[in-house]
Amino acid sequence: MYHQFMNQSLFSPLKISGRELKNRVIAEIPSSFLANEAGDLTQDMIDYYERIAATNVSMVITEPFAVDKNRLFAKQPGISNTGGIFSLSRISERIRAHKAIPILQLFHPGINAKPETGLNYVYGPARFKHSRLKAEVRQYDFKQIAAISGLHIDAAISAWNSGYSGIEVNGADGGLIQQFLSPITNLRADDYGYKGQRGEKLALEIVKAIRKTLPDFLIIFKLSTRDLLPGGRMLKEAINLAMALENAGVDMIHVTAGFTIGKVDYAFPTGRTVANAPFAPDCAFLKKHLKIPLILSGKIALPGLAEEIIRTESADAVSLGRTLNRDLDWLNIAAMNSEHVKVRECKRCPTCSAASTGCPDMKGYAFWKLDLDKHLIRRKQ
């Protein structure tokens, strides 16, 4: 078919660890803000995932699910808040219904957690002060670190039992694992410290334990190639970690960059002025050192750019978050490859409210209620 010839790299299948992705476009969902105040799943959230899966992406990585009671914000969904296996499986089965592979993303906010009611402290790799953190940061002891590994393993088992094909261990986005990996926040002096094993011990322990417990489960690790903050982790260290993760049994690495302390707008490249695909050079460099496939994230706004990234082997797949939120027709338009129908480009708001209240210039949630087919027909006219 003509469109497949024009964007043939983007629409080519990819084999990973005994599975096949039908194309190279993966959805990784930003926080939807559709869980309820207790962090439980809602019907709106399940509908939202169905709409994303129906866009013809090959894989859907969920928004970050908290592995315990620590949350970034009240409405962050949590593994333990989903009412058990049944609720978690409601999302995976809706994703599978559209022939996409469901992946559950595991996240612990560490020092970026919202303190529990009545408490003014949170925990992290080490005691740490920063003007953007209001709560006191206390240091996790060995017993608590072992419990965090255990939480990730339990969460992976829940995902397995709930029909997911794998999990994404989030070692980026300012989460606890990245806090261990960063010399800025990991001031410990022991083996878990940055000075000891470059802060990699926790990440590797979690991955090895999940691989041992669930030999056939897909493990994706989200890796920040550099902190993009003064004194932060650099690309050279990310390459060493990526190779260690590959040896530990990770199936795919999801490439991003940046680090977050406090508010998410601190170092995250969210703005309109940021170049397209800012992490592509790091991803291409990382690819030279690894055998496992890499997913590239970050402002891959246009289908032609995504095609170029895959064609030049800068990455094996691309992940879309806000880009897909902004335009559910993105893949259909990529397939049409028409001069007359263009994707609607995301405005890169600091926080994406598309799934909960709609984009700032649209009529809120009603946009998401549109029937997919009718929506595309309207765009073609």
Ligand code: SF4
């Ligand atoms: S325009 Fe703003 S609300 Fe809409 S998808 Fe982009 S970031 Fe999200």
